[in-house]
Amino acid sequence: MRNSLVDRQEAQSILKTTDQLGLGDGVMVSVDHLTNVATGALKNVVPDVLNQLRDLGASASKLLSGASSRMAGTSGSRSNSGSSSSTTPSGVFSARKVAISGNGGGVLASVADQARVATYTVTVSQTAAGQTTTSGGVVDTDTNTSPITGSTSMTITTGGTTTTITPDFSAVTSNLGVLQAIATAVNAAGISVGAQVVSTGGTSTLALTHTSTGSSATFATGGNISNVLGFTTTTAARDSSYTLNGSQQTSTSNVVQLDLANSSSTTGRVQLYMQGATTSAVTISVGVSPDITAVVDATRDLAGKFNAFLENLAANPSLLSPGLASRLQGAADGLKSSLESLGLASGANGALQLSEAKLRDALATNPTAVENVLGGPGGFASKIAAITRAVQVSPEILTTLARRQDNTPYSSSITQADRLETRGAKRLLDFQA
Numbered sequence: 001m002r003n004s005l006v007d008r009q010e011a012q013s014i015l016k017t018t019d020q021l022g023l024g025d026g027v028m029v030s031v032d033h034l035t036n037v038a039t040g041a042l043k044n045v046v047p048d049v050l051n052q053l054r055d056l057g058a059s060a061s062k063l064l065s066g067a068s069s070r071m072a073g074t075s076g077s078r079s080n081s082g083s084s085s086s087t088t089p090s091g092v093f094s095a096r097k098v099a100i101s102g103n104g105g106g107v108l109a110s111v112a113d114q115a116r117v118a119t120y121t122v123t124v125s126q127t128a129a130g131q132t133t134t135s136g137g138v139v140d141t142d143t144n145t146s147p148i149t150g151s152t153s154m155t156i157t158t159g160g161t162t163t164t165i166t167p168d169f170s171a172v173t174s175n176l177g178v179l180q181a182i183a184t185a186v187n188a189a190g191i192s193v194g195a196q197v198v199s200t201g202g203t204s205t206l207a208l209t210h211t212s213t214g215s216s217a218t219f220a221t222g223g224n225i226s227n228v229l230g231f232t233t234t235t236a237a238r239d240s241s242y243t244l245n246g247s248q249q250t251s252t253s254n255v256v257q258l259d260l261a262n263s264s265s266t267t268g269r270v271q272l273y274m275q276g277a278t279t280s281a282v283t284i285s286v287g288v289s290p291d292i293t294a295v296v297d298a299t300r301d302l303a304g305k306f307n308a309f310l311e312n313l314a315a316n317p318s319l320l321s322p323g324l325a326s327r328l329q330g331a332a333d334g335l336k337s338s339l340e341s342l343g344l345a346s347g348a349n350g351a352l353q354l355s356e357a358k359l360r361d362a363l364a365t366n367p368t369a370v371e372n373v374l375g376g377p378g379g380f381a382s383k384i385a386a387i388t389r390a391v392q393v394s395p396e397i398l399t400t401l402a403r404r405q406d407n408t409p410y411s412s413s414i415t416q417a418d419r420l421e422t423r424g425a426k427r428l429l430d431f432q433a
Contacts, residue, residue: 049313050392052305052309052312055305056302057385057389059298059301059302059305060302060382060388062298062301063295063299063302063379064381064382064385092294093290093295094289094290095294097286097288100282100283102280106274106277106278106282107272108273109273109284115269115286116259116270116286118259118286119285120245120258120272120283121244122243122272123278123282124274124282125242125243126277127276127277128214128240128253128254129236130210130212131217131235132235133207133221135179135206135231137204138179140199140203141174141175141176142174142175152166153167153223154222154225156189156193156208156221158219158220161191165182165223167182167225168185182225182229183196186208208221213253214237214238214251216237216252240254240274242274255273256274257270270286290370290371295359296356306332306352311351313325327387332346342369342374343358
């Protein structure tokens with residue numbers, strides 16, 4: 001059958017066009033040549049179509065699952081303690097929300113995707129802090145030459161390591177300039193102590209603060225500059241102290257990591273940020289509700305990619321299967337009235353038109369119904385995702401080679417046509433591999 005021939009009419013029936021063959025009436029064409037031309041055309045079209053199809057499937061998946069994070073109101077203590085907790089699938093229809101009641105000014109919270117629905121009760125006795133040491137006050141405009149005429153360095157010892165700080169006083173003309181030069185040198189030293197000049201009403205002090213928190217976040221100063229400025233400890237290093245669901249806890253951090261995904265996780269899906277002591281218990285409730293903006297954005301994206309894909313299919317009728325377009329349109333037609341009720345209507349040539357205002361109204365009044373129609377097991381997005389997966393598994397579904405629109409057999413070369421379809425599909429798979 002390799003050298004079998006088909007005439008122009010038969011070639012036209014198979015390819016739906018002979019423009020790319022450059023043939024005249026009565027010219028016979030070998031099936032092999034026809035296969036070469038057809039698969040060459042497919043090679044130019046199908047890769048883009050498959051990429052577009054993957055984008056369509058990914059867009060549909062946004063309405064089935066996703067990630068979200070919300071803040072109400074970075075290392076820290078870890079806990080899986082919770083009450084009334086339950087696992088709920090995540091996605092745009094079940095975005096995590098966190099609500100705080102009680103003395104909320106003392107505690108903030110964030111919640112991430114996959115967090116358990118739970119309630120936490122927290123009371124904060126004290127927050128964690130690093131040591132702060134503050135110099136005596138000096139009048140900004142006065143000149144104090146002691147740090148300049150004496151030894152012009154100081155030492156800071158922390159974590160068993162002593163670092164010598166030597167400020168540049170060459171351009172200093174006032175007490176304020178002295179403090180600023182010292183602060184610049186400390187901050188450039190690359191140690192776990194930072195410096196800041198605090199000015200109030202013409203008087204300034206130099207504050208040195210450990211960059212970590214917890215009872216071990218301490219340091220000591222020495223040298224002539226330290227002696228002249230007269231540093232005193234104004235905040236002692238300390239751990240945080242709090243109760244979580246009735247259990248007393250301490251930590252070197254002010255961040256509490258809750259709902260860890262597994263034993264190796266260091267970051268919780270729920271994080272509490274202790275801002276200060278509370279006067280009463282604080283209740284943090286993690287719940288789920290639709291992320292309306294995310295649902296609208298995902299639906300708009302799906303409609304746009306759906307329409308673009310249908311346009312591409314329609315632009316290549318000689319190579320791409322009309323059956324695929326029918327399946328996609330059928331996914332929408334089967335839910336026509338339900339989709340229209342939430343603002344997604346079919347227009348000309350099966351294209352989808354979205355009324356965002358109508359969708360937002362539907363989400364506000366009956367979010368469960370919207371979720372069922374769009375993202376449920378039999379919903380529109382689920383059907384589109386299933387179709388795109390099927391085509392990606394068997395991309396030969398895309399081609400119309402050797403298949404009549406009315407599915408009737410070819411009169412004189414049905415065997416050749418069958419071979420052409422098989423060979424074309426194989427080559428399609430070959431160049432997609």
